[in-house]
């Protein structure tokens with residue numbers, strides 16, 4: 472006699488899943504939703520690497536009391552009919568990739584903070600029969616505060632499963648010719664559509680505390696290499712800067728806002744800004760760069776200013792994602 476149940480559960484037909492992951496965004500452009508989102512985001516020890524005992528009182532006593540209202544105002548200025556731009560664009564990327572990969576590959580998306588949660592979508596892919604899943608954090612440049620924490624969340628979800636799918640993660644693609652080429656083509660097309668000729672092109676990447684560079688995070692080097700390769704592909708110089716400073720510590724320099732304020736004094740009157748580190752337009756590009764950056768530049772004496780779109784779900788962007796993701800599926804499906 473055996474204790475086994477008389478019948479094992481039916482084995483599903485194994486399938487392949489791709490889970491696109493981006494940072495996350497509030498559910499609504501109002502202070503309560505923004506507070507919920509920021510509380511989750513800024514409690515992540517991968518993002519704020521201070522001892523919890525020191526950080527918790529600052530986060531709960533100061534930041535979550537003051538920042539949500541200010542950030543909600545920024546989100547209100549960029550909110551769309553489909554909700555937050557980051558969520559809408561990530562959804563559109565997943566839809567476009569479904570077409571690119573065909574019926575053998577299920578494509579879904581999740582957010583590291585907020586919804587749809589990584590654990591929920593991994594569970595859904597597993598339920599749909601995916602025995603092999605590629606988790607694809609959509610950050611071209613590796614950073615512990617973005618790539619690693621997205622992967623951590625996926626690994627933690629698998630740690631709770633009795634029957635795990637096999638998991639792969641997308642490596643950073645900051646120097647991949649497919650990425651550099653897609654950026655160059657998209658930027659050239661956007662420049663040609665402008666009603667002015669910029670004197671200078673500014674490449675703005677999201678900033679990080681400078682300390683993380685000394686601790687060995689490759690993020691700064693990845694951003695610099697992307698900028699160098701992109702400058703070579705475009706055949707013109709780029710001014711590289713880092714935006715979105717947060718907190719009191721020293722961040723990577725030069726800062727985008729001080730760079731934009733200084734350029735007119737150096738004789739630069741017409742500027743175009745690109746944000747190659749963002750795979751989707753979001754509050755950081757649409758509000759911080761396109762609204763506040765414009766004010767800073769024009770106030771300092773600049774005459775013409777434009778922020779070019781991120782790769783988003785453009786044909787160049789989707790073709791690039793299909794290539795870098797498709798390559799990681801090799802051995803699971805025949806190369807595309």
Ligand SMILES: C=CC1=C(C)c2cc3[nH]c(cc4nc(cc5[nH]c(cc1n2)c(C)c5CCC(=O)O)C(CCC(=O)O)=C4C)c(C)c3C=C
Nearest residue numbers: 494495496497518542557614616617677717748753754755
């Ligand atoms: C692309 C890479 C990103 C890195 C690196 C990064 C690091 C980082 N960010 C903060 C604090 C904030 N970031 C915020 C928004 C935000 N950040 C990224 C990307 C990176 N962040 C994106 C794509 C977005 C946009 C989200 C959206 O909903 O559109 C915010 C929220 C907005 C605000 O209140 O200003 C904060 C806060 C830290 C502290 C950090 C590294 C330590």
Ligand SMILES: [Fe+2]
Nearest residue numbers: 494677715755
């Ligand atoms: Fe950020």
Ligand SMILES: [Fe+2]
Nearest residue numbers: 715754755759
């Ligand atoms: Fe910002």
